[in-house]
Amino acid sequence: MLSAIMEDYLKAIYYLQEETDDRVRTSVLAEYMDVEQPSVTSMVKKLAERDLVHHEPYKGVELTDTGIPIALEIIRHHRLLERYLTDHLEYGWAEVHDEADRLEHHISNQFADRIAEQLGDPAVDPHGDPIPTAELDISAPKCGETLADHHVGDSVRIERVPDEDADLLRYLSDHGIHRGTEVEIVEVTSFGMVTLDPDGADEPVALPEKIARSISAQPLSENPS
């Protein structure tokens, strides 16, 4: 059996590998896990001993074929829990992360499967990230058009937001923006500000262009909810 900490390392390696598509460096993992580098080295050795990662000393680490499904299992738990918290327990999408990050290690697969069933086997979590199936198949994360790729007057549906920044998530939901919300782009300034009018909201919402570029959004006709 693996400790919760080990599972979090595997999940972190999975995420970082997804981003950079290369071996994950000790320093990057240390930063992500919020520990010092020697802690990472020693944990990585333990994971390597169990054949969960392949460690090339001084060169970085990557998940093995044994490690990947374990990471995916945790990610499935995490995203199903997030979805359950928003859909059944009235959590906001800014509040779900911490609760899910603890519980993901302690629920059984049976528990995960049961809530998946109750939710109707959802394909994505509240932030739009794909949920692996019970067989641990995962669809590619959405990296299509973003809010910044559209033009004034366009109406788009919010597909996916980065889930790391709770302040941003809170700001968005306070202004009526969730996954699936339809928004019209009402202004794009030369100095990098994007203004949106979310469907059903009283007021428009302004976002820095950098943020807009991190939010996936599709034209209305495609990808119905």
Next chain:
Amino acid sequence: MLSAIMEDYLKAIYYLQEETDDRVRTSVLAEYMDVEQPSVTSMVKKLAERDLVHHEPYKGVELTDTGIPIALEIIRHHRLLERYLTDHLEYGWAEVHDEADRLEHHISNQFADRIAEQLGDPAVDPHGDPIPTAELDISAPKCGETLADHHVGDSVRIERVPDEDADLLRYLSDHGIHRGTEVEIVEVTSFGMVTLDPDGADEPVALPEKIARSISAQPLSENPS
């Protein structure tokens, strides 16, 4: 903050104190926690240092006024989770214990309160044990009449079963007996066997008198579900 292990010790002390109504001996706690006695001594010292228990060396341990509410919080989590698993996720009452025993340490009070709300603030868990309120008030455990206190021909409602023995729980639910089930007592032999006819079951169920004496049951008219 307390570790999950510390919380389990506090819960164990609470239970054992409830049973014996006296200081809990090291040996008893060691047996219950399934560890060796020196482990208990060292843990008890840590708990005493934090003022969660009062430890009289060589004489046993008891919860302090600081320790009691913490134990009750965990017990609330545990019993709410058990109730949630049976009522919303189709678990049987024999399967809930392990899942709840892990999760109880990792759900937030917010999570507990939300599921309590969804369940309609239930008073008891699936085994009939009382659930502390959000304010940590707990009603006295049912210790009224048992199955062995009634007579052939009586019809009673199952109120509470001991939740330690998963085999017994499985046996009972396999034979159509749950909390709230109405049963008629059809036979009581001189050699200590009690036979019941559960409402809606095909066949009667036989139990040793010793077990029957551990199951609370009220005559039908009283305590409606």
Next chain:
DNA sequence: GAAAAGAATTAGACTGGGCTAAATTTATAA
């Protein structure tokens, strides 16, 4: 193709929770 800078690892220590074996205290029984 060195030398300096940067990244990673090793060394050694600490904390939490467990264990075994030995010592000590309390309870029981002669």
Next chain:
DNA sequence: TTATAAATTTAGCCCAGTCTAATTCTTTTC
């Protein structure tokens, strides 16, 4: 009342996961 038995605690060890300080690779840069 003293001797033995039983319960408890102490002593000293281990493992997991972290840390700081020191060392060793790698990469840059001149």
